[in-house]
Amino acid sequence: MRFHFERIGDYMPHKNIVRLPTFHTKVDLWSRMKTQLAERLFFSHISYGYFCDIWRKHLPEFRTGVTSDFAECGDCAQIRNAISTAATDSERQNVLKVREIHEKRVETERTVYHDAREKAVRQPDDLLVMIIDGMDQKKTYFPRLIREKKDTENLGKIPMHATGSLIHTNVPEGKLAIMRLDIHNFPHDSNMTINNIMWNLIDNKERLSKKLHVQLDNCYREKQKSVSLSFASLLVEYDMFEEVMINFLPVGHTHEDVDQMFSRVSTALRKANSFTLPELMHNIHESYTPSIKCEEVKYLFNVKEWLEPYMAGRFGGHSKPHNFRFRKVNGRARMHYRLWSTDAWHQHMMKTMKIHKGLCVLKLCQMLMMCPAWWNHLF
Known part of the structure; x- marks a missing residue:
């Protein structure tokens, strides 16, 4: 979890926290972690409650939410708004694909x-x-x-x-x-x-x-x-x-x-x-x-x-x-x-x-x- 969070998060210069992209929810990150575990370790048996418990006890500096302490990335803001206003499942899936491409780009550049x-x-x-x-x-x-x-x-x-x-x-x-x-x-x-x-x-x-x-x-x-x-x-x-x-x-x-x-x-x-x-x-x-x-x-x-x-x-x-x-x-x-x-x-x-x-x-x-x-x- 720490390895992944550091690849997509931004260290805040005024607080000892790492701000994760605003368009992410904990459920999104949990789903992504299960997928990665299934691909790399051939198992994905981790409950949402256990995921949140690990986060709370061992990774409290990583924060997610709809607001950021600094100016938000323009693409992130558009993606978050598009997800909230998507009228159909098809529209939502298209936005999620765009989100995945944007997140992958940021993660790759950090890497x-x-x-x-x-x-x-x-x-x-x-x-x-x-x-x-x-x-x-x-x-x-x-x-x-x-x-x-x-x-x-x-x-x-x-x-x-x-x-x-x-x-x-x-x-x-x-x-x-x-x-x-x-x-x-x-x-x-x-x-x-x-x-x-x-x-x-x-x-x-x-x-x-x-x-x-x-x-x-x-x-x-x-x-x-x-x-x-x-x-x-x-x-x-x-x-x-x-x-x-x-x-x-x-x-x-x-x-x-x-x-x-x-x-x-x-x-x-x-x-x-x-x-x-x-x-x-x-x-x-x-x-x-x-x-x-x-x-x-x-x-x-x-x-x-x-x-x-x-x-x-x-x-x-x-x-x-x-x-x-x-x-x-x-x-x-x-x-x-x-x-x-x-x-x-x-x-x-x-x-x-x-x-x-x-x-x-x-x-x-x-x-x-x-x-x-x-x-x-x-x-």
Whole structure:
């Protein structure tokens, strides 16, 4: 049950719960479990009461219902409404088929990330996996008091934005946790994302592998990702990695294990006073296992401005695919993309050989191939 629920559920960043799709009822999940047991274990003798009893005792963090704490996936909302308004059994069965396709797609996309992070733990020399996301900024405003007084509750607070990362590799806990804080003195755009990727790599130089898998949030900011894709191409062009993958989950289903870390941080901050930034960082550090490495962002490298002159033309339609892969073909870093992980990589074939040529994201020029001084200093 836990394995299946984690594949279809969203970790909530403000509570220690996992929200299952709103169009599911417990009866639906029970029926699905019986079917899976029959297919895999050749028996399906589990009563609905026993199923609910296991759920209540061992999996209380998984919740289902018609409401969600965050914006609902548009497809999920339409499916739920279509089920409730279906006038005939035929209409209902058609909607249920659509629901099954949608759920399978979400589960498959999550499985790609889950399989990658498990492989990174087993084969750290071959793969390094990281996931990056931003936390709800209101949870990290300070000073924060366990109980507000009348004379302090309306006083201004210092806004603090937190960007969290989980790096999956072969360490005792299977992952490293990092949070970087800034007081809104930098734009939270693709340049912030690139800098977080860079800092994660710099802090883990000894753990770099042949391949890199980066999981990013599918929000509007990351959809403007032409610079992020160019940076991924650069990592391959400079031979830091043989292959770089950048993946995005379907909109409305993007809450993952990094959001579970945010929920633990949010809970801890509600239970401890944070009068100063060092106290806030200490409380964040102690809130999660493994302990979170907490840092203040004091500067950013302007990678965006540096890379833009070398980008090979304007991007178009790059907000639709969810999977991007970068690897070298004939000595040049090339990008392949696909809408979903079950699709074939978009083919840009060379005329002389049957290989995927892919797209050149960066122009090949002497200035680009000469790494800037700060890059050599870092790596």
